[in-house]
Amino acid sequence: MLNDLPIRKIIHVDMDAFYASVEQMDHPDLKGQPIAVGGGGKRGVISAASYEARQFGVKSAMSGRLAEKLCPQLIFVKPRFDRYKDISNQIRKIFFDYTDLVEPLSLDEAYLDVTENKIGLPSATLIAKEIRQRIFNEIGLTASAGISINKFIAKVASDYNKPNGQKTVNPEEVLQFLEALDIRKFYGIGKVTAEKMYQKGIFTGKDLKSKSLEYLDKNFGKSGRYYYHVVRGIHNSEVKPNRIRKSLAAERTFSNNLSSEIFMLEKLNHIAEEVSRRLEKSNIAGKTITLKIKYSDFTLQTRSKTLPYYLSDKSIILETAKELLYQEKLNNSVRLLGISLSNLNTDKHSPSESASEDKKSVSVQLKFDF
Template identity: 55%
Template sequence: MDAFFASVEQRDHPELRGKPVAVGGSSERGVVAAASYEARKFGVRSAMPSSIAARKCPDLIFVRPRFDAYKAVSNQIRDIFFEYTDLVEPLSLDEAYLDVTHNKKNMPSATLIAREIKKRIKETTGLTASAGISINKFLAKTASDVNKPDGLFLIAPEDAEAYVERLAIEKFFGIGKVTAEKMFKMGIRNGQDLKRYAEADLVVRFGKAGRYYYRIARAIDDREVNPNRIRKSLGAENTFEKDLTELEEIRKELVDITKTLTMRMERSNTKGKTLTLKVKFHDFQQITRSKTITKWIENEKQITALYEELLTMFDTSTVKIRLLGLSLSNLNHEMEEPVSYQLTLDF
């Protein structure tokens, strides 16, 4: 979907149409969750601090998010997808992969299906969507970003490898800003440059992700569209109006975050074996500390005991904290290999 949250707000509030809109908090510590295309012309982007967004676009209009409204529209769109295929893998409220190799309407062309789905979404919701069509997930995702908004782009099988060779490395899905900078220093500017590196060299430099980079440089991505994709983690976090500088302030905020996390665990019938504490400092430096136990983590008391232990892993006496978060992983419904634990032996 195109600027999904912001587009829903502009649809529901005509006075916002044609104006730069940011969904998110407008305070000094707020963050932009979504920006309309009018706002993007000024350089406003999602995940940008609201204070920076306001400086980039003085006329920016901030709107508080309405997640219930976005979820309702998302469900409408999902229903449309299922008219064509049951192989739908949601990535978020506004994005999904569809495998239409064998589709319910027996349409011979994925491009025709994408065009029809875009039309149905527009008729049903009043919103525009962009579609990417190709032979695998990586290429389809790449294609979906080419002609936004209201775009449709095909990377045909015979063009796939040549297209990737020309693609700028920062446009590769799965290569973030930090990794792109590292690749620039290696002389890698596009897919053709990346293709010159052996798989072993990429693994040495980038770990397991190197195997992925090696394959996508050759337009290879064998991941199937998985309609039963399982959640890997569950979390809650909070950004503060003023930096936290006292341990008691930190503990107080973690109590509230724990309550939110516990509520989400109960709603989704989720428990896990790893708790992660996320801390972002006033200078945007970020650390995480994790603890894995053999028993299920399933209540506030357990979470509190674990985050108290994690707090001892860094010095809280001289810090200024702008964000705290807690997340649970190694969940009870993950279809993954069992977690290994180190035994403690008494000598």
């Protein structure tokens, strides 16, 4: 029964095409134009695309070369991350006027728990509307929002009426909403997993819900338990104001593909230096070093090694990255290298969310003022 589960009022706020919208706001001549932030040059990768560009199929993580083929009139804009961070901080100040339970996911999105809020407004729907209006009035940007009983449903809902819209999924609507949902819309189900589910006849939340926990565990491993619970409206993760960093990384995309490990050593030196600098700036260290390799055919490979002690020193990071580079033969020429450190000294070991989830399904009987 829903009464047995922690019922909260959660808002997920997601800025609309954030980086691109900031550029269009700061440069009026770009308004209404198809623009891409980043992606310039022969090897560039797009960080964000305006809605005008998205109509042509341009999207983030796409190569600039492909984006230009899809949209010949595309305008490439150099990223200004300091500016985006400044705007993000302004937006978060608005959030804190309503609740201290704010969990940023990135510069452009955050969860807010407004079950108990600073303005005493019982309706999370009205709070979300007011927050979005303030962002527009005080900053000049639009945002979308999802409102529901937990983080998972709120995040899914925030994508429903984009851009500049919001959707509330009331407690009595949760099961119907999830059953009708295309599994591609489930947060945590990526393209590869979605294709696998399609092959097994799982197209909607209702199809997913029909599968037993044993079936999902067998076919989708550790994620199976997560899918089993969320499709039943069960996701007890709290909004965490101080999210613990799980990893720190730096990477470089090269102007020309590299075909020999020898040519990569200088690049790794610069990347290791950047990782070390960020670690020291954040006053953290880690045990697990991962080398990321993206080949010219865009296939991705990672190689990791866990050391028996915490480290942040550049020389150790670099030597370990070299060891991982020479660990096995390269599959192809390389377009990107990255180094990340995880298993950080900021990690707190706690029971997994799935292990603490209540196994009961959500009841549709309880009415809750949203």
